[in-house]
Amino acid sequence: MTETDNKVVSIIFDLMGTTLEQSAEKKPGTRAGRPNYPRELRERLAAAACEPGVSVAKLARENGINANMLFTWRRRYLAEQQAPSAGLVPVVLLSDTPTEVVASSPGESRAPDMKPASPVGTIEIRIGRAVVKVDGLVDADMLRTVLGSLRS
The missing domain is CATH 1.10.1750 (Chromosomal Replication Initiator Protein Dnaa; Chain: A;)
Structure with missing residues (x-):
């Protein structure tokens, strides 16, 4: 040297x-x-x-x-x-007002200007490029199933 x-x-x-x-x-x-x-x-x-x-x-x-x-x-x-941490992930609340679900019978017709009722809830999970989106009534069992499938 x-x-x-x-x-x-x-x-x-x-x-x-x-x-x-x-x-x-x-x-x-x-x-x-x-x-x-x-x-x-x-x-x-x-x-x-x-x-x-x-x-x-x-x-x-x-x-x-x-x-x-x-x-x-x-x-x-x-x-x-x-290494991913086991901490909390950020959650964004897009709207805090609940949407209204209107039940209708199959034979009942809607007015032409009425839009179909939107689902009660939506869960969207983004991991890298993958996006998992669950629309509709989401209960704890459904959430467990979705999150469990992401682990495997």
């Missing part, structure tokens, strides 16, 4: 708050030949590898680890960042 490369490596270590010697310390009970890097170091390097314009192979080389290992850490880090 040239002197400039050594300076760059030391700057990176200073920014990360660790040194290779600190991260590679042998801990009792660890297997020889397969280092167990601290989780903080793995996450810091994976986050650094996600930055635009960063060469993952060069970053791995500068930190004395295998590039394939850093690629694996980065893939896991990105998966954790994109």
Whole structure:
């Protein structure tokens, strides 16, 4: 390594708050030949590898680890960042006024200017490009069935 490369490596270590010697310390009970890097170091390097314009192979080389290992850490880090949370989802109420349902017998004719009665409720669920829309009377059992089918 040239002197400039050594300076760059030391700057990176200073920014990360660790040194290779600190991260590679042998801990009792660890297997020889397969280092167990601290989780903080793995996450810091994976986050650094996600930055635009960063060469993952060069970053791995500068930190004395295998590039394939850093690629694996980065893939896991990105998966954790994109993992869906089990929290609440936003709900938008389009109209809070209930619509009126008018029952009519099959033989009864409607006036030409009357529109058919609109359904009582609508549930619309958007997941990515998929849209599930349920019109009409929607009770708890129907909602359970629709949401259960989305899981599978």
